[in-house]
Amino acid sequence: MAGCCSPRFYGKVFSERTARRDAARYRRKGLRASEREILEALRGRAETVLEVGGGVGALDIELVKAGAARVTNVELSPSYETEAAALAQEAGLAGQIDYRVANIAEEDLEPADAVVMHRVVCCYPDGELLVRRGAEHARRHLVLTFPRDAWWVRAAFGAMNAGLWALRMRFRVYAHPVEGLLAAAEGMRVAGGGRGAVWQTAVLER
Numbered sequence: 001m002a003g004c005c006s007p008r009f010y011g012k013v014f015s016e017r018t019a020r021r022d023a024a025r026y027r028r029k030g031l032r033a034s035e036r037e038i039l040e041a042l043r044g045r046a047e048t049v050l051e052v053g054g055g056v057g058a059l060d061i062e063l064v065k066a067g068a069a070r071v072t073n074v075e076l077s078p079s080y081e082t083e084a085a086a087l088a089q090e091a092g093l094a095g096q097i098d099y100r101v102a103n104i105a106e107e108d109l110e111p112a113d114a115v116v117m118h119r120v121v122c123c124y125p126d127g128e129l130l131v132r133r134g135a136e137h138a139r140r141h142l143v144l145t146f147p148r149d150a151w152w153v154r155a156a157f158g159a160m161n162a163g164l165w166a167l168r169m170r171f172r173v174y175a176h177p178v179e180g181l182l183a184a185a186e187g188m189r190v191a192g193g194g195r196g197a198v199w200q201t202a203v204l205e206r
Helices: 007-013 016-029 033-042 058-065 078-090 127-136 151-166 178-184
Strands: 048-052 070-075 097-101 112-118 138-147 189-195 199-205
Touching: 016 058, 016 078, 033 058, 033 112, 033 138, 033 199, 048 058, 058 070, 058 078, 058 097, 070 078, 078 097, 112 127, 127 138, 127 178, 138 178, 178 199
Parallel strands: 048 070, 048 112, 070 097, 112 138
Antiparallel strands: 138 199, 189 199
């Protein structure tokens, strides 16, 4: 698993081109609906936030604007760092947002009031381990968005993986069993959330 989950590996999949595209979209349109849902779930409830897989840090910026004192964006891909720093600088929040290249499943990081994992569990082979580590770093809240455990989602992800295989890419997407993901957040309970056709959100708290 170490080879497939290294910064070098993820940097090839989530590239600087992806970072530039995501940053440009945020400048034009702001947060996506799913990100706004997370923002409202944590508004006024967390002084410190640790976002795992935060990309260019769009949600991090809005969390600080909403009252968080400090946000740390932990990424497996180093390709986002330049764009993330530029966005934080433009917002005048560079001193309140930290960017780190690290694997929370393998490294001990500073705990935070809230941990956010927005559409990252589906990109990691051991989803339960990732959620467990997120819960260990969360003092109060853990917010997850992940694929629904439904046949049409599994079929779609299977087709995506077949296409990736045909392109000789080692990257895979995963529709992990939801029950196992939630159970992995030991010591926490589901306090809110919702679900759409593909994605499901769970807000957990101690």
